[in-house]
Amino acid sequence: MTMNRREAITLIGGAAAAAGLATPALSQNRKITVGALRFTSHSGSFIAFERGHFADAGLDVELKFFQAAQPMAIAIASGSIDYAVTAVSGGLISLAQKGAVKVIGGALSEEPGIDGQKILASDAAFKAGLTSPKKLDGKIFGMSTAGSSFHYMGSKVAAAEGAAMKFKPLQKVGAIIGALKSGQIDAWSIVPHIAKPLAKSGAAHIIGNVSDYLPNYQITTVFTSANNAAEQKAMTGDFLTGFSKGVADYNAAMIARSAGQDGVDEMVRLIHKYVYADRPLEKAAPSIINGTMRLNEGAALNVASIEDQLKWFQSEALVDADVTMDRLVDTSYVKTIRA
Amino acid sequence: MDIRLSGISHSYGDFEVLRNISLDIPSGKIVCIVGPTGCGKSTLLRLIGGLEAPNKGNVLQLGVPAEDCLNPLTYVFQDFALLPWRTVAGNISLVLEDHDLSRADIRKSIADVLARTKLSDFARALPKQLSGGMKQRVAIARALAVKPAVMLMDEPLSALDSQTRELLMDDLVALWTRQPFSAVYVTHNLDEAVRMGHMIVILSRCPGQIREIVHLEKPLDERSYGDSDLQFRQKYLWNLMRDEAQAADAELINV
Amino acid sequence: MSEEQETDIARQVAFRGGGFAPTPYRWIGLAVFVVLIGLAEIGTQSGFISPLTLPKPSDVLLTFVELYNSGLLWTHLAPSLTRLAVGAALGATLGIGVGVLIGLFSYIRAGMVPLIAAIFPIPKIALLPLFVIWFGIDEASKYALIAFGTFTPTVVATYGAVDNVDRTLIRMGQSFGLSWKSIVRKIILPGAMPGILSGLRISLAIAIILLVAAEMLGAEHGIGAYILEAGSLYNLERLFAGVVILSLLGVLLSSVIGAIERYVLRWRT
Ligand SMILES: Nc1ncnc2c1ncn2[C@@H]1O[C@H](COP(=O)(O)OP(=O)(O)OP(=O)(O)O)[C@@H](O)[C@H]1O
Ligand SMILES: [Mg+2]
Numbered sequence: 001m002t003m004n005r006r007e008a009i010t011l012i013g014g015a016a017a018a019a020g021l022a023t024p025a026l027s028q029n030r031k032i033t034v035g036a037l038r039f040t041s042h043s044g045s046f047i048a049f050e051r052g053h054f055a056d057a058g059l060d061v062e063l064k065f066f067q068a069a070q071p072m073a074i075a076i077a078s079g080s081i082d083y084a085v086t087a088v089s090g091g092l093i094s095l096a097q098k099g100a101v102k103v104i105g106g107a108l109s110e111e112p113g114i115d116g117q118k119i120l121a122s123d124a125a126f127k128a129g130l131t132s133p134k135k136l137d138g139k140i141f142g143m144s145t146a147g148s149s150f151h152y153m154g155s156k157v158a159a160a161e162g163a164a165m166k167f168k169p170l171q172k173v174g175a176i177i178g179a180l181k182s183g184q185i186d187a188w189s190i191v192p193h194i195a196k197p198l199a200k201s202g203a204a205h206i207i208g209n210v211s212d213y214l215p216n217y218q219i220t221t222v223f224t225s226a227n228n229a230a231e232q233k234a235m236t237g238d239f240l241t242g243f244s245k246g247v248a249d250y251n252a253a254m255i256a257r258s259a260g261q262d263g264v265d266e267m268v269r270l271i272h273k274y275v276y277a278d279r280p281l282e283k284a285a286p287s288i289i290n291g292t293m294r295l296n297e298g299a300a301l302n303v304a305s306i307e308d309q310l311k312w313f314q315s316e317a318l319v320d321a322d323v324t325m326d327r328l329v330d331t332s333y334v335k336t337i338r339a
Numbered sequence: 340m341d342i343r344l345s346g347i348s349h350s351y352g353d354f355e356v357l358r359n360i361s362l363d364i365p366s367g368k369i370v371c372i373v374g375p376t377g378c379g380k381s382t383l384l385r386l387i388g389g390l391e392a393p394n395k396g397n398v399l400q401l402g403v404p405a406e407d408c409l410n411p412l413t414y415v416f417q418d419f420a421l422l423p424w425r426t427v428a429g430n431i432s433l434v435l436e437d438h439d440l441s442r443a444d445i446r447k448s449i450a451d452v453l454a455r456t457k458l459s460d461f462a463r464a465l466p467k468q469l470s471g472g473m474k475q476r477v478a479i480a481r482a483l484a485v486k487p488a489v490m491l492m493d494e495p496l497s498a499l500d501s502q503t504r505e506l507l508m509d510d511l512v513a514l515w516t517r518q519p520f521s522a523v524y525v526t527h528n529l530d531e532a533v534r535m536g537h538m539i540v541i542l543s544r545c546p547g548q549i550r551e552i553v554h555l556e557k558p559l560d561e562r563s564y565g566d567s568d569l570q571f572r573q574k575y576l577w578n579l580m581r582d583e584a585q586a587a588d589a590e591l592i593n594v
Numbered sequence: 595m596s597e598e599q600e601t602d603i604a605r606q607v608a609f610r611g612g613g614f615a616p617t618p619y620r621w622i623g624l625a626v627f628v629v630l631i632g633l634a635e636i637g638t639q640s641g642f643i644s645p646l647t648l649p650k651p652s653d654v655l656l657t658f659v660e661l662y663n664s665g666l667l668w669t670h671l672a673p674s675l676t677r678l679a680v681g682a683a684l685g686a687t688l689g690i691g692v693g694v695l696i697g698l699f700s701y702i703r704a705g706m707v708p709l710i711a712a713i714f715p716i717p718k719i720a721l722l723p724l725f726v727i728w729f730g731i732d733e734a735s736k737y738a739l740i741a742f743g744t745f746t747p748t749v750v751a752t753y754g755a756v757d758n759v760d761r762t763l764i765r766m767g768q769s770f771g772l773s774w775k776s777i778v779r780k781i782i783l784p785g786a787m788p789g790i791l792s793g794l795r796i797s798l799a800i801a802i803i804l805l806v807a808a809e810m811l812g813a814e815h816g817i818g819a820y821i822l823e824a825g826s827l828y829n830l831e832r833l834f835a836g837v838v839i840l841s842l843l844g845v846l847l848s849s850v851i852g853a854i855e856r857y858v859l860r861w862r863t
Contacts, residue, residue, distance in 0.1 A: 070826060077646055094828035098646050145826035168731065168812045169819065175811055178723050184731035184812070318827055388769060410771050420766035424784045424861040433780060434770040467863045485770060 035084035040291035048246030057242035090147025090318040096328040102229035105222035105299030105334040110211040117210035118195035124183035126205040133208040137163035139186035142176040147318040193291030218305035229330040247295040300335040340488040347396035355546040367519040371532040374542030375587035404488035413487035417494040419474040421466045428462040456480040472503035490522040544587040649830040657831040674816040681740025682801040693752020718743040719807040736808040743804040744797040751793020759785035
């Protein structure tokens, strides 16, 4: 793929997105299902749903909640749900290779200057001298599974520091936190709203920022079935339109703070309906605010970061070497970033 | 060694099984106990062997058992009670192993009782390979191995067909003739009783009481199948028992 | 009576005693496998079955061969077999011990049976994080999980087997004045053996199931870890290759127990 063609596609993509904006009538009140996890990083969908942005785009959206990213990706592949947001992982790439799913936009990103994912050291390891990522050599790094985004981050940090680390698969975030607290693993990387309370409780210590190593890391992406991406262009465009409005609202309120503290409070109240709903608002609010990270405006996608991730997964033989960017990503819908 | 039962009564809860049984079991004699079903024959045998304690009365051993006796009161069970995972020799060895015997002694004992019960060729067979009559012979051999003062036999032949029973009766008589032993022999079968018993104790239906004791003087080895003298005795016994048996049978139906 | 009439009367009695007797047809089981795998191969080759639904059996085989050639098969199999062996041996030994004690002593029975009934239905997988805290993330917690999972069914099977030992045999032992120890060792234990072994059959199947669960936490190598990784990468070929290994392991263990049964219980009819 040449630069020129990519630019051309980007242009078309922008045009298509604009077209989608202009013609919501094409898919008037179309019923679709959007998958989500109860994380702040999925706020784009929550806000678009609550504020009627999806309805404005002509979509009758039903939100469907999942406990983990893996079943959600399978649900997309099997057509049970239409759109969702998830991290790039070996699993996602494999599904794309099988012609089941397609990445169509970007969501959560690392951005220099904005608080992003943290590198944590367990208390025991910290006391034994693990005070900076430079000392990760020979340490044990926690991850959910091989080929997860944790695996990618840990490996990238280790490579940058010339450290050889061991990776322990622990399946669930809860299990990783448990292992970190009890010192069974030495280090981990995680979103700030989980990292900060852990650091505050003294169970772990923040020793670095992921953004120092992966400055424009495209953490989560918007994805859909390959069929939706190829055949349901209008509907997909409408979804991205609604979703982007939700994202814009989020960034404005939480990052730009364009409506001040009141704007933040209102947004937190909205998000709290979905995230940490089991805690009272006063307790949930700090976690939600701590979790603030930029969501890409217009669901723009950092293809450079995606390409880097794909290459890494291939270099680790976690996915087939012959998977191409084209197979994984459909860049016709959103603006692409190459930084 | 004699056994004396004096005034034995026994109940299970409110259910009286045996009432006031007094009986002497003389050494070297076979005492047959007959009676209608459910009258407490097996219970009585368990009381004699010390597997259960009577509510009232005593079971007494008079005199001491012979020097070489390993288990004075030894059972022969109706269903043989052989360990299926042990060979014929192993089953006999089982009851000798706990005693202070050398391996050679045990082997000699086993060989001896197997020869006496004509089982020498089957020492290595497993119970599953044996017919019912053979299994009971093994059980008898096992009982003989501990040189009992009294053998307590609870319907030892009733699981066998009538031909096998005849053969085994002959074997038992031969065993006794060669070396008399004491036995309490519980049976339903009056033919067995008149063939095997020096003394036949007839129990009434539940609660079991002694109705009559019949003594047979004719030597065991002179009694034979279809003996008219014995048939006459058997008829007498049957007349005694008939009403009881009928009543016991009816009782069961009324339960 | 004429001859004709006679032939009229003489009629062959129709046979009606067939069926209802299981006859061993060994090859049918194999044929079912072959046909199913063949259908899957044809379906996936022709594209009728999408690669997302089922991998090509030939690709699974290829993956397996690669696994074998690269030596990774052994890398994964060795730790798994060790975990199975240590965990199942621990659980089964303790289980048989406790089961026999329950069968023999009324006080222990009164105290333990409700406890066993309470822990039997706990999904042992749910306790994995707890085991990690108690025993550490390395091998000990994996042994513990498998041991715990095999322990309860073994206990239940064992005391059931002890209860089922023919009472007349115990009576016989007592009537011959056998010591308590002899009765337990020579009558109760061998008598309970069939029940214990069939309990073990189930316990070992559970141990294999728990192997995958045990390797969820912190296992870099192992068949379970291999399957979990394949699952998270949607690598269906590896997933199936791993599952086939587990199945084979199950068949193998089951036939080992079968062989032990045939040897130890050869006295049975
Ligand atoms: N352990 C027990 N508990 C309660 N009842 C019992 C027990 N053992 C026997 N019985 C009852 O006592 C009665 C006598 O039983 P027993 O077995 O001694 O009779 P039996 O004369 O041997 O009968 P059969 O001729 O049928 O063998 C029966 O009614 C039986 O139900
Ligand atoms: Mg009886």
